[in-house]
Amino acid sequence: MSAGPEAHPALLRNGYRFELLKLLSQWRIRIVFLACLIAPGGFVAVVGQQSSLPADTVFGRWMHETGWAGPLVALFAVSVAVVAATTSASSSGVERAKVDRSLATAYAHIYRLQTRELHRPDVTEAQLRTSASCDKGGAPVADSGPGNDWRCVVHWHIPGATVTGYAIYQLDINPDGRYVADGDGPVSVNGFFQVHTPHGDTPNPLWQFDGLVDLLDTPPKG
Template sequence: MTATIDRAHAAARRGPVARAYRFELVKLVSQWRIRLLALACWIAPALFVAAVSRQSTLPVDTLFGRWMHATGWAGSLVMLGFAGTWALPLLMSLVAGDVFAAEDRLGTWRHLLVAVRSPRRIFAAKTLASLTVILLLVAGLAVSSAAGGILAVGNQPLVGLDGHLLAAPDAAGRVLLAWVCVLAPTLALAGIGLLGSVALVRSPMGLLLPVLLALALQLAQMLPLPVAVRLALPGYTFIAWTGLFTSPAQPGPLLIGIAVSVVWAATATALAYLLFLRRDFTNPAHDGPGRRAVTLGVLPLAALVAATVAVVAAAGATGPGIEQDKVQRSVATAFSHLYRLQTAQLNRPDVTEAQLAATAACNKGGGRLDARGPGNDWRCVVTWHLPGIEAAGTAVYQLDITPDGRFMADGDGPKEVNGYFLVRTPTGDAPNPLWQFDGNVALLPAAPKG
């Protein structure tokens, strides 16, 4: 009998949260801007990817943009890069950054407290409703962009970031995994949005906080920061998903970025919860916690950054992470994979990467500078061998390496290999995969073998 009563009491406690969640979810999806955002996320990416994929000029300065003619999966990755830079921070501002402040603007806290009778349930309901809408919007971006690419170009293999060819099923799985991984920094921005909505109340800065944080994180990633600081920032996962498209994959930076983002999301949400519980709802003119917002908001997050930097640095991540031997390995690996792709285009006898035995000799600033760190003054000479031919082949590349480890290699001859953007195939001219290609330098030290 006692157990039955206890279960009934537990169900009664859970009931109000579920009802409040449904109520908050209906309030969110009934807003015209949320409906407009959902419609845009589920339709606009497909139209954009399909339109760009059919153009004669592709966004080659965007990661995977040069492959949008070849496979439909490239368009989804182009959209993922754009979403991490602009779309997702804006969505977090409009959803999570306004979920509490809207009640202040409308003056409806008194009615909500009378109906729910628990600030804890109100916070839980609003947070869960925001999370539901966020997942719906992110799913729309992923599904729509992939569908637009597949319908416009087709379910073709994808060339990875190091030049190796991913079969269509493998490409689909990795694209899906990349979208799942960026949920972590998205939730970190959402947590910051909740914190700003609670702490800054009616101030428009609360609404803009996720966008401003994302902009600051993007600017930080453009600076020549030590790799420990770079990986300790919550937005790094928006970059680290590229490690899924190398062979072998580079999961280290991605896993660190996800862990950092999850800790940020949990910390920011917990701080928002504490501030919300301490709020004086009897004062209709309440305008935020003032200095307490700095104490309970900014300082813990600053301490979190410092602690994360110390942990990542202790794991062996030091310096800029871009070193001569890493660059040489990355360029040689990508060249080997893409050389085989060019060989298939020209209907020449196939050759394996082991037979090519490609190596790269790279320097910075013509050998006058220390060969480490980012810059557009890297130069590499790739050497390879073909079976049955004694003379080695050579090709020159100019590299522009960004501080986050991404690089674009621009072919500088010979013309027959990488000096022209087209190659003449038996079926007509086709894009030359060795003319320009993107690559990625692993910022973390390689794990010891054996």
């Protein structure tokens, strides 16, 4: 069995990129939060100067029919808008193509680790030709944004084998790109937390593992 590749420290620029992304994401949320504090007061002040409210608009009918005070309705309307803006800002960058690439790369790394644990012939990541196809929440939902409703299928190839291997994962992705991949079968691959080795049972690295979606990653051209 050939020796595995030597481990190298992560490139410094990758760390800078990740930290810069976190700072930019925090500033977006801070700006939205500031708008949440300022906008309601300004909006209520404008509404308060009106002597009457339009009855032929959704907002005007809402005011007349409910009997709510103008400031309360204004605050509610602005709060709904701010929540929607915050959700949109925090979910940017998590896209299907990026999730596919991240999971395929992480799986290839960990598959080789499991191969060594089981004392099987070593394979390179290039030989595995690992790919992943992910979907978020089924057909009605856009395949973007964080959440625990990502479902992915990973495929890989073993040199000399005629059958393509596959594994299913449920992903819980955070807004910063970090995720947990939870194995969902087959049992022989990732469906159990232990694997049998010549030296006894050991944890199965493919059962559950952490990963990171590169939010600054751009899809390859061509």
